[in-house]
């Protein structure tokens with residue numbers, strides 16, 4: 001471990017020695033990564049490296065075969081997405097995980113609906129809240145009444161982001177959040193990440209664009225074939241170093257974080 | 258050169274758009290009206306009589322009740338082929354309890370017999386349904402297989418409970434739930450009609466008030482007014498029709514004689530709303546509220562739209578499956594009650610082929626087998642359309658085999674129209 005992380009106290013999240021395989025394929029193979037408050041850790045690697053699978057163990061979508069998760073130093077049992085939400089872990093999935101037949105507000109509050117005193121879902125209040133947060137995240141968003149299948153890729157993405165941000169996450173997982181976005185929207189997401197980081201959230205960011213990684217991340221963990229290649233402090237390496245780790249699967253001398 | 262994006266000119270909204278009326282609903286009402294008019298012409302006006310419409314409504318109830326539950330089943334991408342068999346089992350439970358068991362314990366004619374028998378039937382339905390749901394949700398056996406097996410299992414469990422015997426005569430109070438035997442008369446019907454009308458007006462007004470409170474756009478006042486007028490007109494019109502069907506003189510005479518009285522000269526009485534139809538109305542309202550205004554309903558539609566997303570949002574989709582099938586089973590019990598009371602006894606073949614009618618009603622009513630889409634009112638309308646076709650053809654004297662050919666073809670046609678409609682509105686099919 002390098003100096004920068006050693007004296008920062010307990011990490012917000014520690015994924016220790018995580019393994020999970022699917023019918024013989026070791027999708028994640030003894031991977032250890034951690035995350036501190038106010039930090040953005042990039043998870044990098046080729047398609048199929050196991051990035052999405054790793055974070056799904058943290059978000060409760062998958063059950064790891066071996067390994068331990070610590071939140072604020074305490075061992076956490078995350079068996080399903082409900083458990084993860086209870087730890088204030090919010091996830092933007094690569095697939096977005098939206099119910100296409102429902103509108104933006106229903107998706108934003110899915111599983112956590114606002115209800116009236118009588119216990120019925122309060123659609124009007126949920127729509128009002130959705131309008132508020134979308135006004136902040138994507139002011140051009142207008143399609144509040146339509147099912148989300150009628151939305152563009154960028155609009156769907158902003159619904160998924162709004163859902164993760166609305167509920168005061170402490171730990172945010174973003175799996176390729178800018179994949180469907182144009183340059184302008186990507187810039188908005190970048191600003192959002194910096195704002196959330198300043199608020200003290202810890203963010204796992206899976207991102208392919210190396211420039212975004214250099215700009216947004218404090219540390220980067222690189223995976224290849226399910227294994228961790230290494231973790232580096234982003235300001236101590238060049239983008240070529242990181243690309244080398246992704247392609248060759250080797251950490252350059254003396255930069256391991 | 259890139260073209261400038263087309264400015265979507267705020268075209269004048271169409272009338273239906275202003276009223277926010279579902280065009281699919283209009284299509285179904287249109288189909289129903291056409292069916293009624295055509296049969297009315299062919300039968301020289303015998304189809305659109307108070308008597309026939311009364312019969313039509315009580316014949317529809319049993320299938321319509323189950324169709325509301327089938328909407329939730331199909332919306333979550335499942336199917337239930339066992340509803341007819343489940344109905345038979347529930348009917349057997351109610352029949353055995355009220356004919357063989359309870360009279361011995363409570364005494365013949367005890368007022369407790371009907372409620373206890375009904376409770377038993379409903380409980381049996383809900384439990385069997387929950388068991389189906391457990392096999393599907395937790396054991397991951399496809400619903401098609403579980404309920405195909407159930408179709409054979411439950412009808413024959415019913416057979417063993419009754420040794421294949423027809424059970425009757427049924428309890429007098431129980432018979433009130435079947436239709437003709439239990440109606441609430443003219444005054445009661447008018448009062449209920451007014452109450453329902455007021456409720457409809459209140460609901461429309463409340464929805465508007467909620468929108469205004471959150472500063473959302475609202476329909477013009479005249480549109481709200483028109484909607485209220487249509488609702489009240491439909492409710493009161495339906496009551497007026499049922500209230501103009503007079504009880505036959507012979508029947509009145511028998512009733513008076515049974516009480517030791519003489520039928521006064523010129524006395525007449527009308528049936529009014531049947532209790533079974535009232536049950537359907539309450540089921541329709543409850544299921545609509547469940548679908549639109551509760552978390553359970555929201556989760557049902559979310560799961561249908563994207564099961565993975567629902568699971569990732571923390572919804573326990575396995576338990577949800579158990580609940581949906583338990584509800585379906587409960588509704589089978591309710592339908593068994595109405596069907597048995599209408600037929601005035603329990604027979605082994607009660608509800609035979611109902612699974613197909615129920616699925617067809619839901620699908621004709623716009624429930625998409627791909628999941629995520631369906632409405633309660635659509636399924637009920639689907640049931641009404643099928644029943645009106647069937648009884649219309651029976652009235653005209655069409656052979657039973659040909660009736661089935663028409664209903665089967667209608668099902669396929671309805672789905673085809675639906676696909677065309679969705680293509681046109683740009684929905685994914």
Ligand SMILES: Nc1ncnc2c1ncn2[C@@H]1O[C@H](COP(=O)(O)OP(=O)(O)O)[C@@H](O)[C@H]1O
Pocket residue numbers: 022025026027045046047048049050051052053054
């Ligand atoms: N549910 C699953 N069933 C079977 N194999 C899976 C499943 N999820 C992921 N995998 C496999 O695990 C490996 C890692 O995939 P993934 O985590 O999606 O990679 P990345 O997100 O880094 O592109 C791939 O080989 C993929 O095929």
Ligand SMILES: [Mg+2]
Pocket residue numbers: 051052053094175
């Ligand atoms: Mg991935």
